Amino acid sequence: MNIRFYNAKILKLKENRKFVIETGELWVKGDTICYIGDGTNGGRVFENQKEDIIIWDREIDVCGNLLMPGFKNAHTHTAMTFLRSYADDLPLQDWLFQQVFPREDQLTPEDVYYLDILGIMEYLTSGITSNFDMYFFPPQNAKASVDCGFRTVQTSGLNNFGGTVELLEENYHIVNEMSDLSSFIVGFHAEYTTSKELMEGVAKLAQKLKSPVFMHNAETKKEVDECKQRWGITPTQLTDGLGMYEYGGGGYHCVWFEEADFEIFKKRNLTAVTNPASNLKLASGIAQVKRFMDEGISLAIGTDGAASNNCLDMFREMFLTTGLAKVRESDASCVSADSVLYMATAGGAHAMGLDDCDRLEVGKKADLIMIDLQQPNMQPENNIVKNIVYSGSKQNVKMTMVNGRILYEDAKFAIGFEPAEIYRKANEIIGRMK
């Protein structure tokens, strides 16, 4: 499909990580952005020195609304949609061991496929164009994404209760080779659920595959305290000592960080993925986002799974990322809207190995969304970036395009599945377990 967007405001990223808004046209050819400009050259682009006249499949009047890069959900467990509002209001470890794990044991690969699709639908309503997913059956998760046309980066949730390093390696290849829309980065669940032997195996595999490594890291104080009791060092120190980060990577949550952890994240160029709503709801704590920024450490934002959040909404996470930093530091000026929008788009893309989806620029993949500015929460237009970060909501997402395909537009899905059927499946799956 070749799609011409005109009458658009276009959010572009400058080298200094500041956003600017230009007005004009943005053209998509196949899966790629092929032109951004004033549109005066009437459908003509130059490729490899040759002029190409594009035949449009669709021309979309953006009506002065905003085109911007899609959000990257840099940490989630998509198929956990089945536990949304099922086992709330419990501390993390009780919630995980008494409520979540026993029900996850009952999931079939087919269940996970449909629960993923439910999650993907919600991502699309929130302008999320790719997810960094850790869950059982990575090939099944990847298939759900690819079948919907959604972009996914899978990692492994390997731990003592499930998985092997061999299976991790197998999944790495299956998912990376499945589609342009799916990729895989080495990972495991967390230090507190994984033996040292398994972690050593993961580290060796990451070195062999030259892959970054991600895990849940310092989500709760209890996790860090117990790791220090076991090993005398923090999860970051332990995993770094095992040679885990030769090719980069990072951690999810990163709430209870200590000096040594910041040093290692700096030295290894790791990304801290913050998950503020989940950290509130499970009473885990408030991450030191300002400190990460001051140290120059890369940041990205994730929703975590629907069992702990409970919604998959990047607008809520963006507001919380800055709002919680402000109250934590008693400093209303810290963590600007621009920096949060960077984390939610380019920062996530960087963490997920999706540098070709990080911004609106010629040659980048067409993972982009249209934000409806003609809504009361986006008016007046004093500062559109601030409006998005501080006031934005799912209701503003008019369109979500992944890899050049419109998957969501004017509240309708175009993913090849009927919403009612997906809701029926989700209710049936959790109904079986009650």
Next chain:
Amino acid sequence: MNIRFYNAKILKLKENRKFVIETGELWVKGDTICYIGDGTNGGRVFENQKEDIIIWDREIDVCGNLLMPGFKNAHTHTAMTFLRSYADDLPLQDWLFQQVFPREDQLTPEDVYYLDILGIMEYLTSGITSNFDMYFFPPQNAKASVDCGFRTVQTSGLNNFGGTVELLEENYHIVNEMSDLSSFIVGFHAEYTTSKELMEGVAKLAQKLKSPVFMHNAETKKEVDECKQRWGITPTQLTDGLGMYEYGGGGYHCVWFEEADFEIFKKRNLTAVTNPASNLKLASGIAQVKRFMDEGISLAIGTDGAASNNCLDMFREMFLTTGLAKVRESDASCVSADSVLYMATAGGAHAMGLDDCDRLEVGKKADLIMIDLQQPNMQPENNIVKNIVYSGSKQNVKMTMVNGRILYEDAKFAIGFEPAEIYRKANEIIGRMK
């Protein structure tokens, strides 16, 4: 208008403050809910022992979605929409004295009228059916609401820089007598902006009018510290000592409360209105919501104005009310979804003197909303109340009805004003001040 809703889930409030969901029909006759039941008596209701057969103006298939009471926004400055995303990222006192006050000085009553309408439009998109508003020109604010068909409770923002006790009394009568949709409760801005003489005048007036009194109370630590330096006691102690709460009332924000403040709020049956998003964004702090609940003190929830929030969204406030309490207390089980939904509906109605709008029940005013459950963020339906509080978003608001009139339905407004014209006005007003 007589409107029949059928195929509905209906959220009802039990005596123990728990919500239950029934399926059936809800009928609205004029401005009042006249029937809730299974619909078997085909449009017949009994009034004063007489049978009345209702002729329907509209019959609405709710398609299994949820009817629930509208949200009550229990603290806001509606017309501050013009400063949305204009002067962010500053501490409260700098923000207020250097950015907000100088621009507010330039507002005309006509400006306020249109800026109010912009705010009311956003309320409707968030299922808010009434606001507790403190701003300049209360009669003008009330007129904007009444012209839109929206319900408003005004209070005074009287302080040393504007207003008199006489004007407050005049506004009390004008607004209370203007319409069924408008009422007025005595109030003033805050201890830190108001002389003791003025506060004494407010207290005397409240006693004369038998009115509750509301003010900003303990929003920042600086405010409380300075009050104690001036008077040796907290704002709550000072205002209580002036005889302010003979007829009840309460405070907005109530973040930096001390033992004596909790005691006075209990003794006087006052309401603490929490404003969590604004308290984050201005780095003011996190209110002790669990402590208020443990003490049995009434709670309500407000968005505050768009200059400090920046959106007027009760879904965000509800999630924050429980999420921030959980992380503050390190207790994921505290402040349940039911209790938060109570604060956002009946709690607010109680604070605002709108006990006839507090719940769905025969004889109550028809201030109600329809929540779209056929959206991915509302599925599966493990627990609809939790889904609303933890996952809900503006995108779920299919309809907002105030006083029996549908003002918002399927993303269209029916308030007698064109959205584009209101947006143009808002941009023009702030444009003049830049």
